[in-house]
Amino acid sequence: MSEAITANGGDLHLPVGVARELEAGMDRGALSEGTQPQSGSATLEAGTEHNSSSLVSSRSEAEGSAFQPIAQLKPSTGSDARTATIDRNTTETRIKLTLNLDGQGTYNVRTGIRFFDHMLELFTRHGGFDLDLLCDGDLDVDQHHTVEDVGIALGEAFDKALGDKKGILRAGYFVMAMDETLAVAAIDLSGRTGYVVDDQVNVPLVGDFQTELVTDFFDGFARGGRCNVHVKTMYGRSNHHKIEAIFKAFARALRGAVSRDERMKDLLPSTKGLL
Numbered sequence: 032m033s034e035a036i037t038a039n040g041g042d043l044h045l046p047v048g049v050a051r052e053l054e055a056g057m058d059r060g061a062l063s064e065g066t067q068p069q070s071g072s073a074t075l076e077a078g079t080e081h082n083s084s085s086l087v088s089s090r091s092e093a094e095g096s097a098f099q100p101i102a103q104l105k106p107s108t109g110s111d112a113r114t115a116t117i118d119r120n121t122t123e124t125r126i127k128l129t130l131n132l133d134g135q136g137t138y139n140v141r142t143g144i145r146f147f148d149h150m151l152e153l154f155t156r157h158g159g160f161d162l163d164l165l166c167d168g169d170l171d172v173d174q175h176h177t178v179e180d181v182g183i184a185l186g187e188a189f190d191k192a193l194g195d196k197k198g199i200l201r202a203g204y205f206v207m208a209m210d211e212t213l214a215v216a217a218i219d220l221s222g223r224t225g226y227v228v229d230d231q232v233n234v235p236l237v238g239d240f241q242t243e244l245v246t247d248f249f250d251g252f253a254r255g256g257r258c259n260v261h262v263k264t265m266y267g268r269s270n271h272h273k274i275e276a277i278f279k280a281f282a283r284a285l286r287g288a289v290s291r292d293e294r295m296k297d298l299l300p301s302t303k304g305l306l
């Protein structure tokens with residue numbers, strides 16, 4: 032098993048063990064000699080120049096100068112990169128997806144369903160994630176497989192990027208106003224699957240999107256992400272707004288749930304011992 036680790040914008044596909052060793056303080060030279068492609072070196076150097084002053088000073092104060100070489104590999108937040116790449120292929124859909132939990136809301140989304148792209152784009156921006164997502168699905172049948180499988184793959188990406196879930200808030204909620212519409216979302220990254228969707232939508236299509244598939248998207252996400260997702264439109268008039276407010280509330284609830292808990296950063300946010 033391997034996971035994609037992105038350091039300062041460079042794509043380094045490292046085995047999990049290597050990534051863990053980097054986190055634990057392995058010497059930077061070992062990475063250069065062992066697993067790092069030539070081009071990655073330049074990327075790391077560029078990133079170092081860009082980020083070194085603030086990162087090194089903050090880590091140095093907290094943990095001493097021995098951690099400096101590792102701090103230089105960190106993204107601009109000064110924390111570990113939390114990224115995942117999913118390549119999911121079935122006879123119904125082919126999905127390529129790269130996610131960064133600690134992004135800047137940048138996206139490149141193409142599912143073939145324009146309204147669904149709109150939802151995933153604003154999800155990424157409101158969540159503060161980065162998302163590259165390409166889905167080639169059997170839209171000649173209908174949109175069901177595409178929407179459900181994107182939900183599954185996106186959920187899997189969050190689960191993978193979160194790793195052991197130590198030091199995260201785990202749960203999050205948001206109440207999102209959008210003009211005349213109000214929607215709420217609650218997330219628990221519990222390791223269990225459950226979803227409730229009540230979108231109050233009363234038309235079969237919004238734009239080119241089959242609205243019954245809102246439910247299938249969150250069903251897929253809850254399964255892929257092994258989490259509980261509850262979303263509800265409290266009231267509203269516009270069906271476009273009802274769905275959009277749900278995706279925005281979902282994004283911001285999830286943003287809270289995946290956030291780092293500085294006070295409990297080495298702890299699993301559960302008394303069970305596993306999430």
Ligand SMILES: [Mn+2]
Pocket residue numbers: 149271275
């Ligand atoms: Mn809109």
